[in-house]
Amino acid sequence: MAEKRKYKKRYCKYCEAKVDFMDYKDAGALRFSLSERYKIMPRRLTGNCKRHQDMISIVIKRARAAALVPYTVTRKQVVVAPFENLK
Template identity: 40%
Template sequence: MSKRRTFKRKKICNFCHSQSLDYLDIKVLQRYIDARARIRCRRRTGVCAKHQRKLSNAIKKAREMALLPYK
């Protein structure tokens, strides 16, 4: 049996290349929230640290404006 090497693809941050981050864009923010309305971690989403901080602030701001649910 020959063992094949599996290569992991490096995740690229979506916000670094193309998307802009806005707290009013609910469809984009909902991709980074799970079914229990918790913010997903960086490992799952593939967002860089800089944009993860901005993303969490945008989600919190959208929650305060009642655009996203708390639970």
């Protein structure tokens, strides 16, 4: 009867680490919730809870405005470890 679950049952890593506040200046820490094209990853893939997903989406948008994280990358710009050469 039950459909097979497409993804593994996830848990919120931010809840586990008891994160209360995220700093937009720490671009490396935002990497977890970003895809390799710097889209914000959906909750169903990362397992973030609603509260932390709201927090991270605000923080990522701030970091984008401050040019710490790109808005988009084109096919030529996609690299494996993007934050290495950001500095």
